[in-house]
Amino acid sequence: MPKRAFNIYQRKRVVNINLNILAAGLLSIAIAKFPVMYISNWIGPEHKFWISVIAYVLDTTIDVILYYGLHWLANQWNPRGNLPKKSDRPKHRKFLQDATRIQAERMALVPIFMLIAMGGMWALQHYMQVSASWAFVYAFVAAMLFTRVIHTFWGYRSGTFKDHIDVIIDDGIQIGKDLSEDSKRLESGDDL
Numbered sequence: 001m002p003k004r005a006f007n008i009y010q011r012k013r014v015v016n017i018n019l020n021i022l023a024a025g026l027l028s029i030a031i032a033k034f035p036v037m038y039i040s041n042w043i044g045p046e047h048k049f050w051i052s053v054i055a056y057v058l059d060t061t062i063d064v065i066l067y068y069g070l071h072w073l074a075n076q077w078n079p080r081g082n083l084p085k086k087s088d089r090p091k092h093r094k095f096l097q098d099a100t101r102i103q104a105e106r107m108a109l110v111p112i113f114m115l116i117a118m119g120g121m122w123a124l125q126h127y128m129q130v131s132a133s134w135a136f137v138y139a140f141v142a143a144m145l146f147t148r149v150i151h152t153f154w155g156y157r158s159g160t161f162k163d164h165i166d167v168i169i170d171d172g173i174q175i176g177k178d179l180s181e182d183s184k185r186l187e188s189g190d191d192l
Contacts, residue, residue: 009074014161016074017102018148024070025144028062033133040132048125048132052118055136059117064103071099105160109147116143 009016036055043050076095120139124130130138155161 011163013163014152014155016071017155017161018152020067020070020074021102021106021148021151022144024063024066025059026141027066028059029137029140029144031062032058033137036136037131037133045125045132048122051125051132052121052136055121055132055140056114056118059136059140067103068099071095071102075099102160105151105154105158106147109151112150113143113147116146 009019032055035058036051039054040047040051045051072095075098117140120142121132121135124135124139125132152161
């Protein structure tokens with residue numbers, strides 16, 4: 001990766017979070033496609049719902065593992081000096097806490113993802129007679145792209161995608177938006 005692109009990847013959270021999630025998602029789909037195909041042949045193609053559930057569990061497990069690795073690469077690995085020295089970095093931007101917060105936000109979008117991914121996979125198999133492995137690919141990619149758009153808007157609103165942290169609350173969790181002004185307006189009765 002050219003130095004400038006790698007620098008942008010590491011310094012812009014909206015870029016590295018979205019690229020990491022897309023890369024982890026696409027790689028997990030590619031890795032899980034063949035097990036889904038074998039499992040659907042093993043349990044029988046008539047069990048479309050169970051094939052969709054198994055596909056979801058496989059994809060999610062692989063995706064989360066890959067995401068943690070990519071998040072470390074983007075936010076902790078510093079071969080070219082793009083990131084500030086560890087002693088100069090904000091103490092609140094701890095790897096595990098930061099990556100887990102992003103995963104928690106993604107978990108909040110699971111109902112939408114499951115509806116599109118599992119529902120789409122079942123519908124493609126049931127109505128269009130698409131094989132389980134290809135229905136898995138089409139539906140899960142569509143769900144991933146749809147939830148990426150929602151998470152990006154949410155991440156800007158919540159502060160997760162901000163490059164710099166404005167506020168740290170008592171337990172060390174980072175937030176990118178100073179909520180004290182909002183709470184003062186609420187107490188005085190003003191609308192947000």
